[in-house]
Amino acid sequence: MxxxxxxxxxxxxxxxxxxxxxxxxxxxxxxxxxxxxxxxxxxKSPDPIPLNENPTDFIINIKAENESENDNVEKVINTMKVLMKTPTLIAGAIMPDACPTGPEGHIPVGGLVVAKNAIHPGFHSADICCSVMLTDFGKIDPKEVLDAAHSITHFGYGGRDRGSQMPMSQELMDAFRENFFLNEERLISIARSHMGTQGDGNHFLFVGISKNTGNTMMITHHGSRAPGAILYDKGMKIANRFREEISPETLKENAWIPFETEEGQSYWEALQLIRKWTKENHEAIHNATLEKLNTEKQDRYWNEHNFVFRDGDLFFHAKGATPLDDKFMPDITGPRLIPLNMAEPVLIVQGTTNDRNLGFAPHGAGRNFSRTQHKKSLTHKTTEEIFEEETKGLDIRFFTNDIDISELPSAYKNAQNVRSQIEEYNLCEILDEVLPYGCIMAGDVQKNAPWKRKKKFSK
Incomplete structure (x- = not known):
């Protein structure tokens, strides 16, 4: 039969x-x-892996400094308690800039977790390798740098038009074609068009003056754009296939790819290539600005703060946490960067692993309220009044020419409180500060979004 x-x-x-x-x-x-x-x-399939009934404790490097922060801190701690039930996790920490990103159990911004032999795409999210790069321009007028950068950079939806694209290296394109997750001509075409772009949200181009040297410095902040988002989507689908088989009780957002599998090896390699693409993206903007000004860089360094870092069989997932330990960065060339908001200095820091930081520091100032809540709290003022009050004395520009009040300083946590908690919890050492001159951000990209313009035109 x-x-x-x-x-x-x-x-x-x-x-x-x-x-x-x-x-x-x-x-x-x-x-x-x-x-x-x-x-x-x-x-025969192995028995399902259950959630941790007694999850490992996590380190709390945050406290509410005022009443408005109580709810935020409580939510961050509660979501970490649920998150740490994920079977792969053996350690975790939350930073002073932490804020929740969704329902309980989702990793918060400012959260750090350590998984054994597992990569969790949901813990780095779609904005893979969100990162910052600094170039020291020496003794040059900061306005000249900001003007030159403004003429070169690109914010908003999508990539550059074919006639204005910045080249993606052939070496990187070849490497994409050799990777299981990235070997797709559509993805490579998007990666080419998105080179030299910064997106929207909290991404920025900041120009300021070093407190120590008086040199003008430019700092860019963005991630891997659409190529990273595509990789994330693919990674989540693979991770959830594994989750359904080996740990169905685990939340979908917390699914993982076992590192020892073929998929795990390929995904790890893809993350490194997306990291290289993102670094190349930063360099394209910085180098074009230097060329426009006919000058050479005095110094340059960078670090990601939204990535997965490996130490043997341990995978450190930083959802908005700055790596301090040199072992996490194969191309380390200098200290690390922690931006706060457009009206505050960018901190230049260094540090080592200690019993509170797991080798990481905060990545910025974080938020106490959502963008929508923040906007509602300011309805008694005009957008122009808010902008004038919060950016006085600074050269603040929005690429779309539409002010985005959800990115103004009041949208973020009090920067002094974040700095004081960095010191209180001994997370890192501040070496220098880049005092703000000006900043470029995307602006309110929803106001005149392409699909809204088309809809309006069709009426």
Whole structure:
């Protein structure tokens, strides 16, 4: 009698890729029932991995400095308590800039967790390798740098038009084509068009003066744009396939790819390539600005603060946390950067691993309220009044020419409180500060979004 998939399902097996191969082997060799059961043993799924009933404690490097911060801190701690039930996690920490990103159990911004032999795409999110780069322009007028950068950079939706694209290196394109997750011509085409772009949200181009040297410095903040978002989507689909089989109790957002699998190895390699793309993206903007000004850089360094970092079989997932320990950065060339808001200095810091920071520092100032809540709290003032009050004395520009009040200083946590908690919890050492001159951000990209313009035109 020919054995079919129904017999395998009746024996408790879930239909999978191996079904056809197994059925072919069983029928060609006319296995009897006992022989068949023995043969099928190799395909038996392991028992599901349960959630941690007694999750590992996490380090709390945050406290409410005033009443408005109480709710935020409570939510951050509660979401971490649920998150740490994820079976792979062995350590965690929250930073002074932490804020929740969704329902309980989702990793908060300013959260750091350590997984054993597992990569969690949901813990780095779609904005893979969100990062900052600094170039020291020496003794040059900061307005000249800001003007030159403004003529070169690109914010908003999508990539650059074909005639204004910045080149993506051939070496990187070749590497994309050799990776399982990135070997897609559509993705590579998008990566090419997004080179030299900064997106929207809290991404910026900041120009200021070093407190220590008086030199003008430019700092860019953005991630891997659409190429990273595409990789994230693919990674989440693979992770959830594993989750359904090995740990269905785990939240979908916390699914993981086992590192020892072929998919895990390929995803890790893809993350490193997306990291290289992001660094190249920063460099494209910085180098074009230097060329426009016909000058050379005095110094340059960078760091990501939204990535996965490896130390042996441990994977440190930083959802908005700045790596301090040199072991996390293969191309380390200088100290690290912590931006706060457009009206505050960018902190230049250094540090080592200690019993509170797990080798990381905060990545910025964070938020106490959502963008929508913040906007509602300011409805008694005009946008122009808010802008004037919060940016006085600074050269603040929005790429779309539409002010985004959800990115003004009051939208963020009190910068002094974040700095004081950095010191209180001994997270890192501040070496220098880049005092603000001016800043470029995307602006209110929703106001005149392309699809809104088309809709209006069609009426």
């Amino acid at each position: 020919k054995i079919t998939g129904n017999e395998l399902i009746a024996l408790g097996h879930t239909p999978k890729k191996w079904f056809n191969e197994a059925l072919e082997y069983i029928n060609e060799n006319n296995l009897d029932k006992n022989e068949m059961l023995e043969y099928l043993e190799q395909f």
